[in-house]
Structure formats: C-alpha cells, structure tokens
Amino acid sequence: MITEYVLFSLPAGITREEVVAGMNEIAPRWQSEPDLIRKTFIYEPDAGQAGAFYLWKNKESAQRAHGEAWRQRIQDTYGSEPSIRYFETPLVVDNALGKLIPEDR
Template sequence: MIGVLVTFTQSEKFTRSALAKTADELRGPFEGMAGLRFKSFMLGEDGVQAKNFYVWDDEEKARAFFTEEIVEKVTGIYGVPPEVEYLDIVGFVDNSGT
C-alpha cells in the first residue's frame, strides 16, 4: 500500500464549508475507483492548508493517477498548486468494519 498526501497552502484561510462543498462535488469519481482504498478531504488546523489523503493498493496506480492534467485541474479548484508527497505505508489499522 502507498499513501499520497496532497497539500494546498495559501495565504488566506480555507473555509470548512467551502472545502466540504468541494469534497461533496468531487467524491463521485473516486467512489469505486480501481486501486483506491480510501480518500479523505481535510482542513489543516491553521486553516491555510487543505489536505487530501489517499491510500492506494500500489505505487504504480497512485503515480498513474497524479498526472500533470490532474495537478492542473486541482490547482484550478483550490486556487494554488499542490505539493504531492508519496508515503510508504508500513502498517495500517482499519476499524471501519467494527
């Protein structure tokens, strides 16, 4: 498994309501996406960072998703270019089934 943390940082604060609306509007294409286990839309504590965290089955699928076109698209949505960080998941706890 591989995690991908996508961070958008801007000088003005993101609002929770605006990010919640974005998450609601963008969730459809991710539901049932091959290779994607989880995706979360998050707001940093300071409000100047919006973060998306993905858990993928493998690195190839993760890297294939984050094309230049996707980066351009999300830059337009969030108003700033993202920082994309790939993380090797060495352990995972999933309590969703309990």
C-alpha cells in the same frame, strides 16, 4: 500499499462550507477509482490548507490519478501547486472494520 499525502493551499477567504462542498462534489469520482482503497479528506483552516491521505494498492495508480490534468485542476480551482509525498504502508489498523490490513505483496 502506498499512502499518498497531498496538501495544497487554499485561496484567502474561502469558507469551510465551500471547502467541504468541493470535497463532496469530487468524492464520487474517487469511489470509481479501482486501485484506491481509502481516501481521507483533510482541512486545516488556520494554515489555509486542504488535501487528503490516500491509501492505494500501488504507487503507479496514485501517480496516474494525480497527473498533469489533476494538478492543473488544483491550480485552476485553488490557485496553488499541490505538494505530494508517498509512504510505503506495510500495515493498516482499521478499527472501523475491526481488522488489520497487511500489504499485498
């Protein structure tokens, strides 16, 4: 598994309500992503940033989902270039589901 960390700056003056509305608008698109295990949206109003933590089956799927068209949409919508980092994820503790999720190798 791979955890992908995506962060981008928001335009000045954007409200929390606008940020959350954008998250809700695109959430269904991510529900149809077959190799996405989980997405956690994040928002930091003091820094003027938003993004997400994604848990993917593999890095290739993450990179495919966040290709040039996706980057351009972030640029067009928020006026910033997203920063992306990848982390190997050997184990997830999921208290909501009450289980451990090991990587599938």
